[in-house]
Amino acid sequence: MCLAVIAKILQIEGVTAEASFGGVRRRISLQLLPEAQVGDYVLVHTGFAIAVVDPAEAEATLALLAEVRGEDAP
Amino acid sequence: MTWPSLERFRDPALGQRLLGEIRRLAEHLTRPVTLMEFCGSHTHAIMQSGIRQLLPPQVRLLSGPGCPVCVTAQADIDRAIALASRPEVLLASFGDMLRVPGTTHSLQQAAAEGASVQVVYSPLDAVALAGQHPDREVVFLGVGFETTAPGVAAAVQWAQARGVRNFSVVSLHKFTPPAMRAILEAGEVRLDGIIGPGHVSAVIGSEAWAFLPREYGLPVAVAGFEPVDILLAVRGLVRMVVEGRAEVVNAYPRAVRPEGNPAAQAVMQQVFAVADAEWRGFGVLPRSGMALREAFRPWDAWARFGVPEVPSREPPGCRCGEVLRGVLTPPECPLFGRVCTPEAPQGPCMVSAEGACAAWYGYGRGEEAHSAH
Numbered sequence: 180m181c182l183a184v185i186a187k188i189l190q191i192e193g194v195t196a197e198a199s200f201g202g203v204r205r206r207i208s209l210q211l212l213p214e215a216q217v218g219d220y221v222l223v224h225t226g227f228a229i230a231v232v233d234p235a236e237a238e239a240t241l242a243l244l245a246e247v248r249g250e251d252a253p
Numbered sequence: 254m255t256w257p258s259l260e261r262f263r264d265p266a267l268g269q270r271l272l273g274e275i276r277r278l279a280e281h282l283t284r285p286v287t288l289m290e291f292c293g294s295h296t297h298a299i300m301q302s303g304i305r306q307l308l309p310p311q312v313r314l315l316s317g318p319g320c321p322v323c324v325t326a327q328a329d330i331d332r333a334i335a336l337a338s339r340p341e342v343l344l345a346s347f348g349d350m351l352r353v354p355g356t357t358h359s360l361q362q363a364a365a366e367g368a369s370v371q372v373v374y375s376p377l378d379a380v381a382l383a384g385q386h387p388d389r390e391v392v393f394l395g396v397g398f399e400t401t402a403p404g405v406a407a408a409v410q411w412a413q414a415r416g417v418r419n420f421s422v423v424s425l426h427k428f429t430p431p432a433m434r435a436i437l438e439a440g441e442v443r444l445d446g447i448i449g450p451g452h453v454s455a456v457i458g459s460e461a462w463a464f465l466p467r468e469y470g471l472p473v474a475v476a477g478f479e480p481v482d483i484l485l486a487v488r489g490l491v492r493m494v495v496e497g498r499a500e501v502v503n504a505y506p507r508a509v510r511p512e513g514n515p516a517a518q519a520v521m522q523q524v525f526a527v528a529d530a531e532w533r534g535f536g537v538l539p540r541s542g543m544a545l546r547e548a549f550r551p552w553d554a555w556a557r558f559g560v561p562e563v564p565s566r567e568p569p570g571c572r573c574g575e576v577l578r579g580v581l582t583p584p585e586c587p588l589f590g591r592v593c594t595p596e597a598p599q600g601p602c603m604v605s606a607e608g609a610c611a612a613w614y615g616y617g618r619g620e621e622a623h624s625a626h
Contacts, residue, residue, distance in 0.1 A: 181292060181293075181294050181319070181321075181397070181398060181400040181401070181450060181451075181452040181453060181607070182294055182452070182478075182606075183400070183452050183455075185256045185259065187256075208375075208377065208404075208407065210407045210516075210520065211403050211404065211407060211514065211516055211517040211520060212514065212516060212517070213516055214516075220256045222452065222455060222508055224400055224401065224404065224452060225347075225374065225375045225376060225401060225404045226374060226375030226376075226377050226378070226404065227375070227403070227404040227407065229400065229403070229404075229452070229455055229456060229514060229517055230452075230455040230456075230508045230509070230510075230514060232256060232507050232508055233506070233507050233508075234257075234258065234507070236506040236507040237258045237262075237507040238258070239506070240485070240504075240506065240507065241258065241261055241262075244267055244270075244271070244481070244485070247267075247270045247271060247273075247274050
């Protein structure tokens with residue numbers, strides 16, 4: 180039930196937005212995430228955006244992981 | 254138009270490298286460690302990706318109470334079914350609740366016998382239903398943790414602002430930290446670290462878990478739901494155990510901020526007051542539930558219809574409560590896979606998409622399920 184799906188905000192009208200879920204368009208509420216902007220990727224749970232997915236933080240995580248060594252033996 | 258980096262958090266090569274590092278770190282452990290994944294969605298992701306079996310034997314994962322449908326008390330399920338059976342009521346619910354066995358029947362069976370039950374994706378859909386059915390009383394069955402409660406609160410505010418009077422909510426919403434605390438206070442299981450719930454933490458903030466290291470000396474790693482996210486959290490926890498540190502690590506920083514989502518918290522607090530709540534497997538936990546505030550009394554289903562008095566009894570033989578406390582793994586329940594299957598679930602842990610029994614049955618019926626004593 181705590182699953183959330185990523186969507187991209189295409190257009191904002193008041194407290195609702197048109198968002199793309201992998202190409203499928205749905206209307207979502209921004210009432211819980213008023214700072215969301217057009218072009219943001221957001222986590223959507225039960226029709227409400229609850230968090231902006233920060234691409235810079237994602238890149239930082241992946242960059243740190245690039246330094247992870249694998250098994251010593253292949 | 255999926256999110257560009259998502260695939261990289263599913264990259265098996267990256268996962269293998271993290272597993273390699275976890276194995277190397279685990280060599281420094283002086284004893285086996287048990288990490289609890291609080292969240293049922295984590296349990297499913299862990300079982301689906303096979304992470305449980307891939308981890309070194311010194312690192313054990315244990316499912317926690319993070320399945321809102323599962324922790325809903327039997328009495329509350331029976332009350333919801335009784336409410337749905339009133340002729341004027343149209344009960345709107347998330348789909349997971351429908352097949353949960355009540356004492357005598359489930360919501361789905363009540364619907365087959367004539368009760369009006371409608372599955373909705375969003376609580377806003379339930380408010381819309383009230384508009385479409387002005388002659389009915391639309392009651393939304395509010396189940397969920399801090400991820401879900403703000404949306405339900407927003408729906409109540411929406412109904413209030415538009416004067417929708419034939420809409421009300423049964424709030425069975427719960428806060429997650431009290432359940433974590435209850436497990437630690439009970440001391441039935443020894444835990445060495447907690448994989449924190451990613452989407453609950455997106456709302457309440459990673460710092461909401463600071464009491465775990467501070468009061469219990471337990472490390473926490475808040476995790477996302479892709480395999481790389483979960484391995485990143487496990488690596489962080491094993492590393493802290495090896496180094497003798499206990500902190501809150503945010504292993505899901507792309508979605509979780511230390512302070513969480515203040516707007517969502519504000520809406521939740523405007524509508525819900527902290528109340529005691531009964532949890533399956535735990536009994537009544539003080540200050541663990543959300544009740545509609547006095548100002549929203551017209552939208553409180555219990556205030557409007559009264560709390561139905563229904564004799565309740567947990568399903569005979571079902572060990573869901575112990576599974577939720579981490580005392581038992583699903584295959585240790587005598588009913589598991591024999592009389593209790595997803596087709597004929599005896600308790601909610603086998604029904605819900607987040608239930609540990611459903612996850613073990615769906616993905617984990619191999620060697621490990623049978624070898625678990």
